[in-house]
Amino acid sequence: MTTATATPAPRSLDSIRLSFPGLIRSEWIKLRSLRSTVWCYVLIILATAGFSVLMALSANFGGDDLPQAAQNSMVAQYLTVGGNFTGLIAAVLGVLVISGEYTTGMIRTTYTAAPGRLSAYTAKALVLTVVTFIVGLISVVAALAASIPVFALNGVSPDLSNPDVLIALIGSAGYLALIALLSFSFGAILRNSAGGIATAVGMLFVLPVGINIVYSFTGATWAANIATILPGSVGAALYQYNGEGTEAAPAVGFNADGILVLDQAWMLIIFAAWIVLGLVAGAILTKRRDA
Amino acid sequence: MIELQHLSKRYGSKLAVDDISATIRPGMVTGFLGPNGAGKSTTMRMIVGLDHPTSGSATVNGRRYQNSAAPLHEVGALLEAKAVHTGRSAQNHLLALAATHGIPKKRVHEVIEMTGLGSVARKRVGGFSLGMGQRLGIAAALLGDPHTLILDEPVNGLDPEGVLWVRRLTRQLADEGRTVFLSSHLMSEMAQTADHVIVLGRGKIIADAPMTDIIAASTGNLVHVRTPQTADLARLLTAPDVSVTSRENGLLEVSGIDARQIGESAASHGIVLHELTPVNASLEDAYLQLTNDAVEYRTEEVR
Ligand SMILES: Nc1ncnc2c1ncn2[C@@H]1O[C@H](COP(=O)(O)OP(=O)(O)O)[C@@H](O)[C@H]1O
Ligand SMILES: [Mg+2]
Numbered sequence: 001m002t003t004a005t006a007t008p009a010p011r012s013l014d015s016i017r018l019s020f021p022g023l024i025r026s027e028w029i030k031l032r033s034l035r036s037t038v039w040c041y042v043l044i045i046l047a048t049a050g051f052s053v054l055m056a057l058s059a060n061f062g063g064d065d066l067p068q069a070a071q072n073s074m075v076a077q078y079l080t081v082g083g084n085f086t087g088l089i090a091a092v093l094g095v096l097v098i099s100g101e102y103t104t105g106m107i108r109t110t111y112t113a114a115p116g117r118l119s120a121y122t123a124k125a126l127v128l129t130v131v132t133f134i135v136g137l138i139s140v141v142a143a144l145a146a147s148i149p150v151f152a153l154n155g156v157s158p159d160l161s162n163p164d165v166l167i168a169l170i171g172s173a174g175y176l177a178l179i180a181l182l183s184f185s186f187g188a189i190l191r192n193s194a195g196g197i198a199t200a201v202g203m204l205f206v207l208p209v210g211i212n213i214v215y216s217f218t219g220a221t222w223a224a225n226i227a228t229i230l231p232g233s234v235g236a237a238l239y240q241y242n243g244e245g246t247e248a249a250p251a252v253g254f255n256a257d258g259i260l261v262l263d264q265a266w267m268l269i270i271f272a273a274w275i276v277l278g279l280v281a282g283a284i285l286t287k288r289r290d291a
Numbered sequence: 292m293i294e295l296q297h298l299s300k301r302y303g304s305k306l307a308v309d310d311i312s313a314t315i316r317p318g319m320v321t322g323f324l325g326p327n328g329a330g331k332s333t334t335m336r337m338i339v340g341l342d343h344p345t346s347g348s349a350t351v352n353g354r355r356y357q358n359s360a361a362p363l364h365e366v367g368a369l370l371e372a373k374a375v376h377t378g379r380s381a382q383n384h385l386l387a388l389a390a391t392h393g394i395p396k397k398r399v400h401e402v403i404e405m406t407g408l409g410s411v412a413r414k415r416v417g418g419f420s421l422g423m424g425q426r427l428g429i430a431a432a433l434l435g436d437p438h439t440l441i442l443d444e445p446v447n448g449l450d451p452e453g454v455l456w457v458r459r460l461t462r463q464l465a466d467e468g469r470t471v472f473l474s475s476h477l478m479s480e481m482a483q484t485a486d487h488v489i490v491l492g493r494g495k496i497i498a499d500a501p502m503t504d505i506i507a508a509s510t511g512n513l514v515h516v517r518t519p520q521t522a523d524l525a526r527l528l529t530a531p532d533v534s535v536t537s538r539e540n541g542l543l544e545v546s547g548i549d550a551r552q553i554g555e556s557a558a559s560h561g562i563v564l565h566e567l568t569p570v571n572a573s574l575e576d577a578y579l580q581l582t583n584d585a586v587e588y589r590t591e592e593v594r
Contacts, residue, residue, distance in 0.1 A: 013436040016392040017361050026390035033383035034376065100376060108341055108374035109384075109431065112366075113391045115340040115357040120391075290342040 023114060023123035031097070031127055040093040041135045044086045044176065048139035049146040051082030056150035063155055069244040075151060075158035076168040076241040079143050083172050083239055084205065086139070087232075090132055090176045091204055094183030095196035097128050102191040111291045121286050125184055125279065132180040136173025144169075164243030172239035178275060179204060182231055185278030189285055204232035225260040231274040237267030292317055292470055293338060293439060297347035299494075300333050307333045309494035310347065315472045317438070320465045322485030322502070323474035324578070330494040331474040332371045335443050339368050351439055363392050363435030369428040371443040377417030381408055381427050384416060388431055398434065406430040407456075421448030429457070440464055442473040446480060458484050478578035482506065490578075514550045516543045516557075517566035524562050528553065541565075 031037050055078035060066060066074070101107040114120035144160070151157060158165055183200035190196045211227040214220065227233060242264070249263040262270070293315040300308040308330040315321045323331050336342040338349045340357045348355070351366055359365040375384050385399045403412045406426040411419070416427065425448050432440060442461070446454045461484060465471045475481050481488055481502070488505055490498040498505060518524050521543055525535045533547035545553060550569045557564050 013364060013394065013398065016364050016394050016435060018359075018363070018392050022391045022393050026387045029383060029387040029390055030376075030379070033380065033387070034378045036378060100378070104376045104378075105370075105372050105374040106376040108336075108370055108372075109388060111341060112339050112368055112370075112374075113363055113388055115359070115362055288343075290336075 018114060018119075020119055020123060023120055024127060026113075027120075027123045027127040028131070030124075031131060034100075036096060036100075037093060040089050040096075041131075044089050044135055045139045045142050047086050047089070048079075048082050049142040051085070052079050052143035052147035053150055055079070055081060056147040056154065056156075059151055060154045060156050066156065068159055071156045072158050072162050072165050072243050073241055073246065074156055075147075076165045076243065079140065079147065080168060080172040080239040080241075082143075083175055083236070086176055087179045087235075088201060088205060090180040091183040091200040092197055093132070094128060094180035095187035095200050096193060097124065097180075098184055098187040099191060099193040099196045103193055107291055117286050117291075118283055121188065121283060125181060128184055129177045129181045133173050133177035136176040137170065139176075140169045140173055162243065164241060168239050168241040168243075175235055175238040178238070178271065179231075179235060182275050182278050185275070185282040188282030189278070203230060204235070208232045221258040225258075228260045228262060229270050231271060234262070234267040234271040234274070237264045237271065240264050240267075292352055293441075293472060294350045294353075295334070295338075295347070296349075298334065298337060298344055298349055299346045300330070300337060300342060301345040307494055308337070308344075311491070311494070311496050312347075313489055313496060313499055315470055315489075316487070317470040318465060318468050319486040320461050320471045320473065320484055322481040322488040323472060323491065324478060324481050324485075324488055325474075325476065325491035325497075327476055329476075329491040331476075331491055332443050334491070335368070335441050335472075335474065336370065338441060339366055341370075361392055361435065363388070363394070364437055365435075366439045366441055367432030367435060367437035368441040369425070369432045369443060369445055371447075373416075373424050373428070375416045375424070375427060375431075378415060380413050380415055381419075381430075382412040384427065385430060385434060389434055392435060394434060398436075402430040402433050405433065422450060422453055425449055426453070429460075437469070439470040440472065442471070444474055444476070446475070454480075513570045514545045514548070514553055515566060515568040515570055516545055516553060516564060517541055518543070518557070518562060518564050520562050523560070524557060527556055527560055527562070 059074055059078060101110060110120050111117050148157070160166070183196070183204075186199045186203075187193075187196040190199060208227045208230045211223045211230070215224040215227065250261045252261060252263050252266055255261050295311055295313045295315075298308055298311050299306065311330075311334065323334070325331050333342060334349075337344050338351065338356060339362075340355070350356075351359070356362060356366060375381075379387075382399070382403065385402065386396065388394075389396070389399050403409055406429050408423070408426055408430060411423060416424070419427065425445060429442070429445060432442065440461070442457075445457050445461075449457065461471050461473060465486070473484065475484075485502050487501050488498065489496060490505075516524065519541060521537060521541060525537070525543060528535055528545060528548060530548070533545065536544045538544065550567050554564065554567055556562075
């Protein structure tokens with residue numbers, strides 16, 4: 001291998017500065033230059049579209065003449081039902097975006113370039129969230145494109161100008177983005193891919209089910225109430241469909257059996273609290289610990 | 292210029308760096324020499340803010356590295372362990388790094404050429420050899436055209452040609468007026484690269500001197516003299532700045548006076564000499580002596 005000696009750098013480098021827009025660009029380059037990230041996103045789009053077609057095939061099996069409100073509700077709910085699976089992918093991705101830097105040592109390069117650390121941490125979280133949201137939107141569009149003809153065969157055609165339908169669909173993209181963001185905070189706290197993924201998947205998808213099983217066997221209301229406030233449970237509020245024909249919001253609080261009942265607003269507040277908690281803990285540890 | 296002031300780092304019960312103070316000046320290559328585990332890498336990580344000092348401080352050009360407006364233009368660092376995501380190509384790694392400071396793409400291609408990575412720049416770093424990884428680390432360090440370079444064991448894993456290249460490169464960077472601080476656990480490497488050396492052992496500075504002084508001090512001329520009349524010769528040579536020791540019967544080790552003078556004195560007093568040999572203690576010997584008390588992981592003596 002031949003190597004030239006150093007040529008003096010252009011004088012223009014005297015004016016370079018570390019900047020937040022620069023960190024955003026850097027994180028965007030990092031995100032798209034890893035195969036694993038790209039594959040996660042492709043998988044999210046394919047899975048959303050695939051699920052929607054499967055659901056559309058079974059929609060309105062009786063071939064009834066449905067009122068428009070029922071058709072809207074059906075499409076909004078069937079299109080977001082894949083959220084559990086795609087949320088899982090988003091969670092893994094969110095953890096890996098940060099834990100991968102710790103396990104490979106890349107984090108040292110990142111924090112040497114941005115020694116304040118929190119600006120890089122914020123840029124990374126922001127890029128992850130925005131890109132995942134956009135991928136979520138693309139998934140929804142792909143799902144609509146793939147499933148609307150199939151729904152139509154079963155006599156179901158949604159009114160896409162209906163704001164309730166749109167809010168639920170856009171909300172499903174937001175759910176993916178925020179699941180990724182919350183998982184990112186787990187990755188930042190644990191700095192380890194296996195631990196981060198186990199925690200994220202556990203908190204979001206396994207514990208709610210697991211605790212509900214405990215509840216069904218023991219009848220312990222505390223178990224049910226914990227399951228209710230876990231991020232995986234409250235996060236679903238993001239793609240909840242509130243159009244005509246859905247049930248009225250329940251009364252918030254503990255019901256006669258001591259079971260916690262939340263409405264959509266409270267679910268969103270608790271979900272946001274989880275994210276803030278995770279991100280703040282991650283930021284404090286990021287700043288404090290040796291890299 | 293790098294200034295270390297009473298810098299210490301403790302990991303649990305282990306004091307990795309123990310109250311060191313030193314100034315690393317621009318325009319020369321300063322070597323940071325010490326056996327494995329001496330605390331070199333820890334010190335370097337503290338300079339760039341990756342590890343928080345337990346006490347004391349490190350500044351670069353008068354301020355903490357964390358307060359620089361353009362950290363990559365201030366310091367270029369090659370850290371010991373690979374600090375690259377294995378799934379990314381070398382080029383994308385450098386492009387992402389360059390983006391943080393708005394460094395033009397042209398400069399990325401320049402450092403790729405400069406470090407001889409042209410043919411592998413688009414390959415994933417995971418498949419790189421140790422030497423390639425070092426070259427990429429050096430490319431990243433040079434990217435921001437930094438005033439100060441911190442290179443932790445830069446020749447590790449490089450082929451002989453690469454070693455020469457690093458030597459020439461560090462010399463050139465120092466000649467351009469930059470501060471160059473590089474570590475090694477090999478004295479021979481340092482002797483050929485550094486103008487000034489800071490020797491570290493068990494977290495403490497053992498020596499901080501120009502390379503020439505270290506070499507002179509360590510290779511103070513020693514002469515082996517074999518004679519049947521050791522007592523007579525020893526008496527004859529004794530003087531304030533001459534030291535005479537005897538390790539085995541019939542052999543004297545004399546320092547502070549050269550072989551020619553010993554031979555002439557012996558001849559004029561009729562003392563028979565069987566051997567008269569100037570011995571150059573090797574640099575490695577000197578280094579081992581210097582750090583003897585401070586070796587962290589002593590290899591088991593082979594018997
Ligand atoms: N992150 C760490 N945690 C615990 N101990 C460490 C850590 N980094 C270094 N050490 C210990 O500190 C000492 C100095 O290590 P290091 O700075 O790597 O030495 P050198 O680079 O001179 O070989 C060693 O005993 C090492 O085991
Ligand atoms: Mg080291």
